[in-house]
Amino acid sequence: MERNTMRLENISGLYESSARERISLILDTASFQEILPPSRRISSPHLKTLGMPIAFDDGIVIGEGLLEGGKVFCAAQEPGFMGGSVGEVHGAKLTGLLERAAIEKPAAVILILDTGGVRLHEANAGLIAISEIQRALFKARSMGVVVIAISAGSNGIYGGIGIVARCCDYVLITEQGRLSVSGPEVIESQKGVEEFDARDKALVWRTMGGKHRYLQNEAQAYTKDSIENIRATIAAYFGKPVPLSLEELLRQHKSLGQRLEKFRDCTDALDIWAKMGIQNPDQIPGLDDESFIAIANRVRDHD
Amino acid sequence: METFQFNFGPWSNQSKLGSKNPIIVGVVGSGNLEVLVEEVDLKGRTQFSLETSIDGFEQTWQAVLSDFAEQKRFANTLITINDGGATPAVVQLRLAQAAQQWKETP
């Protein structure tokens, strides 16, 4: 296994870090043991066909480690390689990790996701891989393993992986993080700039970003992008799997139905936030994390 | 895509081949590269194996890598590079990072 011997003193959060740095920061010091490390050279055969450079880990780092002493499995997508996108090998590594978790039952599986979704260079194989990840995720959850998705990176979590993230027990998001299915550029290119102006960053974050997702409970946890806060939030979920039961799904169905009812006619997040009882919705984007969390916790539905 | 292999040395400062763990630095992105360093019995040599998405720079690679090899003299060291079109400056930066970590690796 590769040892991670990186200089991490200067990094305070996840946003700017690489996948390897993120794992080193989140897990207990020197506890990470990588599975299928780069020295195994298990990379994409499809990228070669297209004359594209490969990465020896196919853009995802997986393995086991400790978090506050508890055994965890961890995966981190590398945002800088092919947009963190999912190809055959990348997807299989994640599927394998979740299957392994169903057997070994760690305290949690932590998925640090940062991806545009399917790797177009592997198209059909990427889509199938995402479905396999989803099945393996359900298997792990059915064994009581807590699976936590984290969105704190620059690509956000998009496409089929956006759906997968919402199939986890919990989603933890930061202000910079995003979570959605369709990306702004895809919506604009297919439906026009009136439907979605992809260059309007404020619109993108109001619609798909951390604060909105936390307010509407697409994300169950929101933290400042600080390693300490993120670690503490993860650890608090140990031993708290969300059951895949009829009772739970009926409860979620009711909740999702209420969301549709209440916000059916809203065209912007500002309308939604106003309807939720927030006095000055336009100030939400500019609020620091602490102030935002205080307001959010007063108005959002607690599960 | 181009593939190269360069060999340097052998160096005389060979210590006993232990079981040094591999290290990796960098990310394969546009203008970036990853560098994998492994201990391999190469009879004291430093070997580079690289794949690059930008064609036509063999001589530049030769120059940058031979500089590095001569300076560091890492015996029995295989350095494998996946390059996404990094400039020589970025290549040198990554190699320096790799060298630093390699020295610190038990």
Add this chain to the structure above:
Amino acid sequence: MNLLLPLQIELEIMINANSACEQLFPLGFNLMSSGDMVYGEAETHQGIVALLGTINSAPIGVDLAFALAGKVLEIIQNHPQMPIIILVDTQGQNLSRRDELLGNAGYLAHLSMCFELARMRGHKLISIVYKEAVSGGYLALGMIADRSFALESAQIRVMALSAMSRIMQIPLERLEELCASSPIFGPGANNYVVLGALDGVLTNDLASPIEQALSQSEQLDRRAKLGLERGGRTLAFEVINSVINTHV
């Protein structure tokens, strides 16, 4: 039927949910629609099965995903262990600001989880792409099944090739070239068979493969193994097993 009609138009007239069901369920069926959602029941040699799916190349947004999920929950509560046949015709997740604003990822995930719950409670899940299946829509609606099929003429894709070409900055001609030699890119149902995602393509006899699938019980995800056996994905199965069995 006018035999002089170009084949394409003939197929388009033919392939709709009702005509597909006529061939799939010769013992009888009834199908109702509510917007782009269809639901009902069919008679098979294995007993009554539930039908649920989409029509009109439905874009799946929050409302449709929610309605579909509601039907799945109904089936779970009212018809214990009844197999569910999922009829798929979708252009994928709805590309709309409103659906993203309301959290389409959550609704599609919820739909997936309802299907998963059905599977856990003994409902067999069989999906059939009878016309079109795209990306996130197919992920939540069809790929979740134990057994997946498609009609020979079905189109299954991640994205239109022209859009892919633009985003990847690879010439369309090159991608079309690759379609001929690799199952990775093109939208044909056969590609998905070779990659292991489909159990088969339904050609003349639509009913028998479904009857056979209904008589079997398979809860494990065999797709990576099939992808290896059929040569479409040579690494996925081995990588998955390697990760499971690695000693750390």
